Amino acid sequence: MTAEANPANDGFLQLEGVSKDFGGFRALTDVSFKVAEGEFICFLGPSGCGKTTLLRCIAGLETQTRGSIRMGGEDISWLPPSRRDFGIVFQSYALFPNLTVSDNIAYGLVNKGLARPEIVARVTELLDLIGLSEHVSKYPSQLSGGEQQRVALARALATSPGLLLLDEPLSALDAKVRARLRREIRAIQDRLGVTTIMVTHDQEEAQTMADRIFVMNGGRIEQLGTPDEIYDAPATPFVADFIGVMNFFPVTVVDGEAVTPGNLALTCDVGGLNPGARVNCAVRPEDILLVDDGRDGGENTIEATVSDIEFLGSFVRLYLEAPALGDGELRADVRKDLARRHEIATGRPVRVRIPPATIRLYGTGPAA
């Protein structure tokens, strides 16, 4: 797929130094990236991170204060939305309530001067695509939320835009519908090959749908990469904390090792950090392993006490007090059968091991 091609070479959509101020508030700061044709991109971040503003700048619904936007080789920075080539779907569906499903889908087609039969054919084709053929003459209020959002998608795709923009399209739907629509939208996108940008605050959504995720925070892109890269190698503590669950504890770099507040030396890759640097150590809960009683844990073994247990379906999350790591709690995810074998209970002392390869060190804390 084109997404695997090097996007740096063929930037279908290219932003350079885009900033946006609202009065005194800076919503976007110096955003630059390239998107290849056919890619599925997710802007992911907490509310207020600027992801929707960025999407609206690309659509022309907001005008950037600085920077340029190019699409298909053309500078579109200053064009009004009506002269840009995109389709858009909003969280609120924004279906025209007084028009039937087919009239909604045909809304942009009528304007292109197509003949009636062509319009009908196109609408039928799109209704097939979204699997709502039997609802042609219904009004939006007669459809479920998921069905309405599919109609909105068809309406946006009707004119075959070069770019599809999705603004939190699934956030208003309930969990089951959301999960199904995720796959449907992705399948439709694969079939049509339309370059797509989706805004979401749901990391699971981003991870299941996107070719690449742009994690945003405070008006900047913190990291862009494939879902795997983002999860396995978060570039900043913010990304590490925002994607999945992450333990943080302070350490000091001494002789190529990270020394904890309780004077325990952890083996790990300290990279280019200077000795004496006070940094934050990040470990994912699922990377923490239980050590069998009576066996030697080897390097990075930590004594701890179970202070609380949460049952989370297929695994249990242990809250551990480990004096060696300081005041904070350490979260460890353990398979159910393992937890049973170790007779895990509140108050039980355990030993856990952190494999050196799973430890990441950051110069700043997660709140930065």
Place this chain on the structure above:
Amino acid sequence: MTTAATALDRAQGKLRLDRDDLTVRWLIVGFALFFAIALVIPLYMMVSRSFFDRNGEFIGLANYREYFDTPALFLSIQNSFTVAGISTAIVIVLAFAYAYALNRTCMRFKGFFKVIAMVPLLSPSLLKAIALVYWFGKQGILTDLLFGHSIYGPIGIVMASVFWTFPHAVLIIGTALALSDSRLYEAAEVLKTSHTRIFLTITLPGARYGIISAVIVVFILVLTDFGVPKVIGGSYNVMATDIYKEVIGQQNFEMGAVVSVILLIPAVIAFAIDRIVTRRSVALLSSRAVPYAPKPNWLVDNAMLVYCITIAVLTLAILGMAQYAALVKFWPYNLELTLDHYSFEVQGAGWENFYNSLKVAASVALIGTFVIFIGAYVVEKPRRDPVARQAIQMMALLPMAVPGLVLGLAYLMFINHPSNPLGFLYGTITIIVLSTITHFYTVTHLTAATALKQMDREFESVSASLKVPLARSFRRVTMPVCMPAIFDISIYLFLNSMTTVSAVIFLYGPGTKVASVAAIHLDDSGETAAAAAMAMLIVYACIVVRVLHVIVTGRLLYRLQAWRRR
């Protein structure tokens, strides 16, 4: 189009505008022009006139000094505030009880009482005054009930004002009482709260914004009303009649302007308070509130029924008396029925006044609805030019604060100004229509704005992405969806144009006098029965149009709004 686009490119730096952006700009310019001519320039001329003498010399505050040095004029302020205050107090209590009965009890015949309460809206305020004259005047039926006091004066003004402002108060308080959260009442009952305490701690506070708003609206309506004190005020002068006397009686425009400014001040302050209160009340009720469903209570329901019957009887007594008076040959000596009073064979009055009224009301309803809805659209929907659009909105809110009589006088000065190229409009239907649209602009603008706000914010974004021109989306989606509001606006404009007196009394010319003004003049020259007949013509027209409106819009909405039904 291309040249305009390039010019704008330059003005905006690099930002390019599409056709829709330009359309919106032209509309903004159009509305700026509209408000300049219809509101700002006339008001400015009126206010500035109060600082000049008859010869056009600037004399600062001398006119104001003269005003406050003239005890007769100064007394009017006190009189105006007295009758407005008393009327407001009475109306609010009566209207609250009535609205409470309609919204919070299981009283029977609610539908009927809802309609009856609105009947006074179908007639000009002066009709209530004329009817009161027949009930309580020198030769009235119930004059003895006043124990020697005269109906001409504060008593009559207060009574007539109570009658004509009652529906306004019921509407506003009713809206507040209709919004309620039954969960609050359930919580209170579970805590074993007494009925009195529930009323005092939940019902009353819940309706407080509505009550405050009603107080302000009624107070200003009475303070600035002209028809009632003109007919029944006798020698009890109020500010509104003073303006009329200064301008029409003594041709003293400068003093008329002074009184107008003084009348404008409380109106503006009250209006500002009302806006703040309304804005606060928005977030009062969460969207999750469960509407309150009243439970039957034999005592309360029947007491309320008796009360509402009393109000209904009084309302009908006023209208009935006006009708009876219009049909009686020579009150009170010859009570034979006749249609003679409807021939208006007296000085300058005639059926053409009624036709003028219909012409004005129809034009205002048609043109006004169109202009006001587009104005609200320009304020609410486009993305660009936020500052200019906000300015338009402020202009749209301003007319509410300008009393009709003040607006009328401002127009008179504006149109009569020697250097005004629009001077040829003096005395035409056009100027009457323009002033009436402006007079009733704010309420209708807010109705339209509310309807537009309820539509998805992103419709315009979607349309732009689909390359559909704004005008098409406006026709295809915005207008159909807002149709109920559009119909509401049109009937509101029609009824108010038929019944209003204040703005138009300064603006009619030969052949363009409207029925409400003719009724005032007939009453002025002692032709009270003919005045009643003329006022009743307005009532008939209003009833017919109102009924037609219900039927037509009902049918149309049923057909057009199929999408609202699930």
